[in-house]
Amino acid sequence: xxxxxxxxxxxxxxxxxxxxxxxxxxxxxxxxxLTKKRSDVERFAENLVNAVDRVHPxxxxxxxxDEDLCPVCKSRPDAKSICVVEKSSDIVPFERSGxxxxxxxxxxxxxxxxxxxxxxxxxxxxxxxxxxxxxIEELILALGSSPEADSTALMLDRMLxxxxxxxxxxxxxxxxxxxxxxVDEVTxxxxxxxxxxx
Amino acid sequence: xxxxxxxxxxxxxxxxxxxxxxxxxxxxxxxxxLTKKRSDVERFAENLVNAVDRVHPxxxxxxxxDEDLCPVCKSRPDAKSICVVEKSSDIVPFERSGxxxxxxxxxxxxxxxxxxxxxxxxxxxxxxxxxxxxxIEELILALGSSPEADSTALMLDRMLxxxxxxxxxxxxxxxxxxxxxxVDEVTxxxxxxxxxxx
Numbered sequence: 001x002x003x004x005x006x007x008x009x010x011x012x013x014x015x016x017x018x019x020x021x022x023x024x025x026x027x028x029x030x031x032x033x034l035t036k037k038r039s040d041v042e043r044f045a046e047n048l049v050n051a052v053d054r055v056h057p058x059x060x061x062x063x064x065x066d067e068d069l070c071p072v073c074k075s076r077p078d079a080k081s082i083c084v085v086e087k088s089s090d091i092v093p094f095e096r097s098g099x100x101x102x103x104x105x106x107x108x109x110x111x112x113x114x115x116x117x118x119x120x121x122x123x124x125x126x127x128x129x130x131x132x133x134x135x136i137e138e139l140i141l142a143l144g145s146s147p148e149a150d151s152t153a154l155m156l157d158r159m160l161x162x163x164x165x166x167x168x169x170x171x172x173x174x175x176x177x178x179x180x181x182x183v184d185e186v187t188x189x190x191x192x193x194x195x196x197x198x
Numbered sequence: 199x200x201x202x203x204x205x206x207x208x209x210x211x212x213x214x215x216x217x218x219x220x221x222x223x224x225x226x227x228x229x230x231x232l233t234k235k236r237s238d239v240e241r242f243a244e245n246l247v248n249a250v251d252r253v254h255p256x257x258x259x260x261x262x263x264d265e266d267l268c269p270v271c272k273s274r275p276d277a278k279s280i281c282v283v284e285k286s287s288d289i290v291p292f293e294r295s296g297x298x299x300x301x302x303x304x305x306x307x308x309x310x311x312x313x314x315x316x317x318x319x320x321x322x323x324x325x326x327x328x329x330x331x332x333x334i335e336e337l338i339l340a341l342g343s344s345p346e347a348d349s350t351a352l353m354l355d356r357m358l359x360x361x362x363x364x365x366x367x368x369x370x371x372x373x374x375x376x377x378x379x380x381v382d383e384v385t386x387x388x389x390x391x392x393x394x395x396x
Contacts, residue, residue, distance in 0.1 A: 003289055003293050031287050032216060048239050049239060050208070
């Protein structure tokens, strides 16, 4: 016999639709919600709708914001470098490390024909326009290290033919705190190729 | 610089408050919500509030239901056995296996002085009352295998002194599909002690 009330099943379904949440975890979360105070659950529901209502892409860099311009674009309007990332959340580790004081640009993905994502789905023309208009001096590609990211970088390179801008990408190598024994082959290959003089 | 919009941070906080969801997972879920259609997020929010509004404990067995009586209590009003579980979701595997056709009783936890849960926090008197009033013939304890569950069973045993009801508990032993090599000591001890003739 199915003993789960319909409204509970509906909630389990909602949690299941989130990435990385299986049916068992979704059930655990839904049962947990039932133990919460009504006011807390109401606030959760409000925050869900508020987030989609208020958050939108920044018109200058396409990172998520709930203001007219994102905090970075607001505070660094004259930055002469752009760090290009795939998605909005990729900006967080940069700002947490505090190493970078320039502006960002969220591409909205990488070219991936298998997933049906072509150059027309990304903000590539907007990026090229910004580089030209703001006379950007350095373009830092921080697109991850997949073949798709590499072909996106290549496409961007072609679109920037004739534009005088320094192009760099993040260093690839051994991450902090990792045991050499467990480093994968590709990382080792790149770390070796990119070795630097002491 | 903190680049996350406040309404997004609030949503990350909500997901973090769920059991087993850390800050990184909460951020991933919140960013995922932003990619959903507004109507889908609205439905999610509605289902959250609906669940707490509509779901309540069944007045007879305390399992979660959104009707006046839960489906089990409705369809098996004359059951002469009660299976006692800790929480509502523990009923699901019984009903899925289809082995049991009696009624249930959700105790609401097990006695755990360290967590501040005493006998007064559980539905023990209500259970004893039901056993007497409905002249229950068998009481099946399905409370898990912790010391707290054992002391709860002992307390129930004392409260039922003089009541003529058969008391059983679930068998303890090797679970289906497990490799003997990896069975823990306590399970092995119990499986050995509880060995049966072929």
